[in-house]
Amino acid sequence: xxxxxxxxxxxxxxxxxxxxxxxxxxxxxxxxxxxxxxxxxxxxxxxxxxxxxxxxxxxxxxxxxxxxxxxxxxxxxxxxxxxxxxxxxxxxxxxxxxxxxxxxxxxxxxxxxxxxxxxxxxxxxxxxxxxxxxxxxxxxxxxxxxxxxxxxxxxxxxxxxxxxxxxxxxxxxxxxxxxxxxxxxxxxxxxxxxxxxxxxxxxxxxxxxxxxxxxxxxxxxxxxxxxxxxxxxxx
Amino acid sequence: xxxxxxxxxxxxxxxxxxxxxxxxxxxxxxxxxxxxxxxxxxxxxxxxxxxxxxxxxxxxxxxxxxxxxxxxxxxxxxxxxxxxxxxxxxxxxxxxxxxxxxxxxxxxxxxxxxxxxxxxxxxxxxxxxxxxxxxxxxxxxxxxxxxxxxxxxxxxxxxxxxxxxxxxxxxxxxxxxxxxxxxxxxxxxxxxxxxxxxxxxxxxxxxxxxxxxxxxxxxxxxxxxxxxxxxxxxx
DNA sequence: TCTCGAATAATTGTATACAATAATACCACA
DNA sequence: TGTGGTATTATTGTATACAATTATTCGAGA
Numbered sequence: 133x134x135x136x137x138x139x140x141x142x143x144x145x146x147x148x149x150x151x152x153x154x155x156x157x158x159x160x161x162x163x164x165x166x167x168x169x170x171x172x173x174x175x176x177x178x179x180x181x182x183x184x185x186x187x188x189x190x191x192x193x194x195x196x197x198x199x200x201x202x203x204x205x206x207x208x209x210x211x212x213x214x215x216x217x218x219x220x221x222x223x224x225x226x227x228x229x230x231x232x233x234x235x236x237x238x239x240x241x242x243x244x245x246x247x248x249x250x251x252x253x254x255x256x257x258x259x260x261x262x263x264x265x266x267x268x269x270x271x272x273x274x275x276x277x278x279x280x281x282x283x284x285x286x287x288x289x290x291x292x293x294x295x296x297x298x299x300x301x302x303x304x305x306x307x308x309x310x311x312x313x314x315x316x317x318x319x320x321x322x323x324x325x326x327x328x329x330x331x332x333x334x335x336x337x338x339x340x341x342x343x344x345x346x347x348x349x350x351x352x353x354x355x356x357x358x359x360x361x362x363x364x365x366x367x
Numbered sequence: 368x369x370x371x372x373x374x375x376x377x378x379x380x381x382x383x384x385x386x387x388x389x390x391x392x393x394x395x396x397x398x399x400x401x402x403x404x405x406x407x408x409x410x411x412x413x414x415x416x417x418x419x420x421x422x423x424x425x426x427x428x429x430x431x432x433x434x435x436x437x438x439x440x441x442x443x444x445x446x447x448x449x450x451x452x453x454x455x456x457x458x459x460x461x462x463x464x465x466x467x468x469x470x471x472x473x474x475x476x477x478x479x480x481x482x483x484x485x486x487x488x489x490x491x492x493x494x495x496x497x498x499x500x501x502x503x504x505x506x507x508x509x510x511x512x513x514x515x516x517x518x519x520x521x522x523x524x525x526x527x528x529x530x531x532x533x534x535x536x537x538x539x540x541x542x543x544x545x546x547x548x549x550x551x552x553x554x555x556x557x558x559x560x561x562x563x564x565x566x567x568x569x570x571x572x573x574x575x576x577x578x579x580x581x582x583x584x585x586x587x588x589x590x591x592x593x594x595x596x597x598x599x600x601x602x
Numbered sequence: 603t604c605t606c607g608a609a610t611a612a613t614t615g616t617a618t619a620c621a622a623t624a625a626t627a628c629c630a631c632a
Numbered sequence: 633t634g635t636g637g638t639a640t641t642a643t644t645g646t647a648t649a650c651a652a653t654t655a656t657t658c659g660a661g662a
């Protein structure tokens with residue numbers, strides 16, 4: 133089903149609408165556009181070499197994703213997320229990550245468990261070497277594995293959706309030299325709980341893991357992270 | 368911001384795209400279309416007296432809402448939700464309703480509290496009279512008040528979103544003569560906890576309230592509710 | 603100089619035309 | 633009778649034309 137079908141994202145990369153959608157989403161999330169900046173259909177179309185039609189359809193999707201706001205007969209405006217939104221998302225995520233860890237404990241496959249162990253092991257190595265980029269990538273992957281392991285496409289989509297919104301903030305956070313290794317230690321704890329089939333513990337640890345991530349982010353200055361991000365370009 | 372802006376739903380009722388979107392969503396949720404039924408752009412357009420353009424844009428939105436699946440160059444297909452999906456949604460909702468009750472306890476306004484009290488009081492009356500339709504409407508409204516009272520547009524949108532998905536199932540459930548009054552009793556408990564500023568209790572009660580709703584639904588036969596719904600038409 | 607308002611321009615909303623792709627029908631051939 | 637392949641049709645994807653709405657310019661009048 134559309135919203136909860138992750139594969140859809142692959143297929144529609146090959147249509148113009150899909151390309152426009154993904155391009156604009158990436159640009160918005162990477163901070164290329166200012167908050168409240170107006171997106172003009174023709175301008176975007178010319179920039180990407182397409183007509184207004186696919187641009188308009190992409191706009192309608194971006195609106196439902198919450199990335200732009202369309203005011204009828206007026207225009208489409210980029211909508212950032214406020215600090216309160218980020219906080220709310222992290223609180224919601226902390227609950228859902230806990231639920232996800234619980235379900236993953238019950239449904240994880242041996243293959244997924246293997247990949248999780250490898251992930252934590254590899255991250256330990258990169259942490260010791262100070263490879264922050266690899267560490268961030270492995271961090272993302274760890275969560276994706278858990279999302280898949282929970283065996284609920286509803287919950288999986290929900291969590292990936294939230295992840296999108298906090299991505300630009302979180303990236304900065306993980307680039308923080310302290311948080312990366314600490315985060316991996318927490319992953320290790322969650323992994324051990326899952327291996328031990330202790331769903332209660334896994335839930336509690338995953339829940340706390342999210343709260344820690346948020347508090348670390350706040351401690352390091354959420355607002356600054358935003359500002360720095362804006363001058364970051366896309367990558 | 369689009370996705371989390373409820374007012375948007377009002378404004379776009381006045382555009383053709385908006386009308387098509389709402390019409391199709393209502394029809395899908397009310398069971399007018401079979402599961403996996405194909406929606407043809409021209410057919411829908413002719414039926415509603417509009418061209419393909421607004422229909423296509425509405426399709427793109429319905430896809431993100433998860434109500435249809437669009438396969439590129441092939442077509443748009445109605446996607447129902449499975450029983451497992453419903454269960455997952457209820458489990459997720461039970462957590463989020465709990466969080467919502469907690470935040471509502473902290474942020475509810477006197478006006479919202481008044482409306483909540485009135486709601487419960489009125490529902491008690493209709494329950495005693497056996498007015499199931501009014502009871503169902505009041506039940507929906509109780510939750511909406513709480514969503515608004517939690518003062519988080521992220522969580523509010525999230526919960527309203529989920530609510531959409533289980534609407535057709537839940538309607539049948541509440542029409543059940545037993546659940547309606549019982550549900551209202553639970554609302555009363557939540558209300559009292561909020562009034563007493565006991566966030567922990569409110570969270571626990573709201574959480575349990577959702578679990579009870581789900582278990583009642585299962586007990587009364589989720590599958591049958593689905594089937595009956597199909598021959599229900601729109602209302 | 604300021605304000606109001608009409609003319610003009612810019613932009614979005616919708617319809618239609620054309621292109622590309624997928625589904626179907628139909629016929630030749632074994 | 634069954635099968636493979638091609639022609640036809642149907643359907644979606646994209647571009648463009650036109651309509652409706654909103655924004656802007658600019659001049660008249662106070």
